[in-house]
Amino acid sequence: MKCRKCGATAAINMRHHRLALCGPHFLEWVPEQAQRAIERYRMFSPTDRVLVAVSGGKDSLGLWDVLVRLGYSADGLYIGLGIDGGVAYSDQSLTRCRTFAEARGLRLHTVDVPSELGASIPEVARLTHRGQQKPCSVCGLTKRHEMNRVALEGGYDALATGHNLDDEVAVLFGNTLNWSTGYLGRQAPALEGRPGFAPKVKPFCRLLERETAAYALLRGIEYVYDECPHAEGATNLMHKNLLNRLEAERPGAKLSFYLSFLRAREAGLFVQPEGELSQPEMHPCSSCGQPTTAPGECTYCRTRRRVREQKEAIRD
Amino acid sequence: MTATLILREKQYEVRHGMTVRDALLRLDIQPETVLTTRQGQLITDDVILQEGEVIRLIAVISGGAAEP
Numbered sequence: 021m022k023c024r025k026c027g028a029t030a031a032i033n034m035r036h037h038r039l040a041l042c043g044p045h046f047l048e049w050v051p052e053q054a055q056r057a058i059e060r061y062r063m064f065s066p067t068d069r070v071l072v073a074v075s076g077g078k079d080s081l082g083l084w085d086v087l088v089r090l091g092y093s094a095d096g097l098y099i100g101l102g103i104d105g106g107v108a109y110s111d112q113s114l115t116r117c118r119t120f121a122e123a124r125g126l127r128l129h130t131v132d133v134p135s136e137l138g139a140s141i142p143e144v145a146r147l148t149h150r151g152q153q154k155p156c157s158v159c160g161l162t163k164r165h166e167m168n169r170v171a172l173e174g175g176y177d178a179l180a181t182g183h184n185l186d187d188e189v190a191v192l193f194g195n196t197l198n199w200s201t202g203y204l205g206r207q208a209p210a211l212e213g214r215p216g217f218a219p220k221v222k223p224f225c226r227l228l229e230r231e232t233a234a235y236a237l238l239r240g241i242e243y244v245y246d247e248c249p250h251a252e253g254a255t256n257l258m259h260k261n262l263l264n265r266l267e268a269e270r271p272g273a274k275l276s277f278y279l280s281f282l283r284a285r286e287a288g289l290f291v292q293p294e295g296e297l298s299q300p301e302m303h304p305c306s307s308c309g310q311p312t313t314a315p316g317e318c319t320y321c322r323t324r325r326r327v328r329e330q331k332e333a334i335r336d
Numbered sequence: 337m338t339a340t341l342i343l344r345e346k347q348y349e350v351r352h353g354m355t356v357r358d359a360l361l362r363l364d365i366q367p368e369t370v371l372t373t374r375q376g377q378l379i380t381d382d383v384i385l386q387e388g389e390v391i392r393l394i395a396v397i398s399g400g401a402a403e404p
Contacts, residue, residue, distance in 0.1 A: 237371065237373075247397075
C-alpha cells in the first residue's frame with residue numbers, strides 16, 4: 021500500500037478515512053487532526069497555558085508531544101497511584117514521564133497519592149470498601165480531584181487528557197446502553213470551566229488508539245505498553261472489544277457514532293427537561309475547598325479521613 | 337512454509353502467502369487492536385506474509401476507567 025501524499029510505502033492504513041500514509045506524513049497528519057479538534061471545539065487558544073495529565077502511556081505522552089510541537093505552552097502532571105501489580109506499574113509510569121519531560125526540557129508536576137491519601141490506591145479501595153474490590157472507582161475519584169487541584173493552583177487555562185476516540189466511544193456506548201442521560205449530557209470534547217472547576221479538554225478525541233499508538237511508536241516515544249493491572253475485566257474494555265468487532269465490519273462506525281452523538285448533543289438532545297436542574301447546586305468542601313454537591317466534606321476528603329481512621333484502628 | 341506472528345510474548349505460526357490482515361482474522365485477533373511491525377518498521381496489514389518471516393504485533397488497546 022502506498023502513501024496517498026507521496027507514493028512511498030505506507031506505514032499505516034486508516035480504513036475509516038480511506039487514507040494510507042507513510043511515517044513522515046502520518047507524523048504531520050496527527051498534529052493537524054489535534055489542531056482541528058482544538059479549534060473546532062474551542063478548547064484553548066495559542067496563548068493559553070495547558071496542563072497535560074500524563075500517565076506514561078501512549079495517549080497522554082503522545083498528546084503532550086503534539087501540543088509542544090504545535091507550539092502550545094504545555095506542562096505535564098503525573099499522579100503516582102502506588103500501583104504495583106507485580107510489575108512496579110506506577111514506578112515504571114513515572115520513569116517514562118520523567119524521561120520524556122527531561123529529554124525535552126519540559127516541566128512535570130508530580131503528585132504522590134500514597135503521601136497525599138496515606139495509602140496507595142489499591143489499599144484505599146480495600147480500606148474503604150469502595151468499588152467492590154476494584155480500585156478503579158477510587159482511582160477515578162482521586163485523579164479527578166488532584167488534576168483539578170493542580171490545574172487551579174497552577175493557574176492553567178485548560179486541563180488536557182489523552183482520551184482517544186476508542187475511550188470516548190466506549191464510554192458513550194456504556195452510557196447509551198443504560199440511557200444515562202446525565203452522563204451523556206456531560207460527555208464532551210471540551211468542558212468549560214466553572215467556579216472551582218478547571219476547563220477540561222480532549223484534543224485526541226477523534227483519533228483512534230491505533231493511531232495514537234502509531235504516533236508514539238513513530239516518534240520514538242518510550243511509553244508503558246502494559247495496561248493498568250487492575251483494568252483487566254473492566255466493562256470499558258469489554259465495550260472496546262465489541263466496538264472493534266463492529267469497526268472491522270463497518271470501518272468508520274466508531275467515528276460516526278461519536279460525531280452523530282456530538283451533533284445530537286449540540287442540538288440539545290440531552291438537555292435536562294425544564295424545571296430540573298442540569299447542574300446541581302455546588303458547595304465548597306469544608307476541608308479542601310473544591311466544589312461538592314452536598315454541604316460538608318467532598319467524597320475525596322471523606323475517603324482520606326476514612327483511610328486515616330482505618331489505619332489508626334488497625335494500629336490500635 | 338510458515339510465518340511467525342508474535343503478540344505479547346505469544347507466538348503464532350501461520351501459513352505464508354496470505355495477508356497480515358487475513359492471518360489476524362484467522363487467529364481471531366481484531367486488526368483494529370494491533371499495529372504490525374516487521375524488523376522494527378511499521379507496516380500496513382495488506383502486506384503478504386513471506387516464508388520464515390517474523391512479524392511483531394503491538395497491542396494498542398488500553399483500559400482503565402475513562403471518565404463518563
